[in-house]
Amino acid sequence: MNIRIASASGFCFGVKRALELTLDARKAPAGAVTYGELIHNRDVVRKLEQEGVSVIEDLKEVQGTGKTVVIRSHGVPKSFHDEAASLGIPLVDGTCPFVKKIHRLVDGFSQDGSAVMIVGTATHPEVVGIAGWCHGPVFVVDSLEALVAWESQNISADGHFSHPLMLVAQTTIRLSLWDSVYAHLSERAMHLVAHNTICKATSERQASAETLSSEVDCMLVVGGPHSSNTKKLYEICKKNCENTYFIESAADLQMINLLNCDNIGITAGASTPDWVMDDILNQLKKISNS
């Protein structure tokens, strides 16, 4: 069994940084909690809980406890910072600097009430966070079809959107989606300011997954079931390799028949820690030697 790991995979810079900030914050006298699961990976969340760092969904849960609240790499709306300040809750901002840059862009652009369009998934915490730094209308589109539907409501009779509009991307979307939305919109929005804010970590992972999945008989995509960047890696690999499997840990290998696979490729989402990859590699070696 030949095992190859995608050249870019696993923890990205922003996730690594948020985890380090959390491990630091837990040393505060009253301890720390994270706002939402720090990373879409149950293994990491379990490990943090063992270290005394639990997850909260509402700031009021820690009001008056002195606990520090860590903001995860996805970031949060501005109103969250305001609420923490008014409740006297200390924050550690683990927002990835690349996401923070998007907050600054939309915050600055929309000061006069100008509109922002985000290419991404409306319910994703990163998109919710970005929308929460906008001061005017916010539109979220996750496909070309959604953009066309938006146009039917917002484009004037002359076929143009005549107001200033900033276009940004959720950092984990596919480049092809950005390209198609941008190409379509740039012909219609008269005052478009577009910033391709897709993170390089994402595109590098997608490109190396794309290459590797076209060269192997079986592809394992490792990550949490709620991780959008891992889901996208899965979609890319599945197109090239029918035997593509989404797994979260070494235990999931039991459910896959790898006996007919001579060449196995592995890639991992940006929220997958090295220790999960190591477990999987060890397990694959055992299967290969059995």
Ligand code: SF4
């Ligand atoms: S994928 Fe990119 S933007 Fe998102 S946390 Fe990682 S480094 Fe930051």
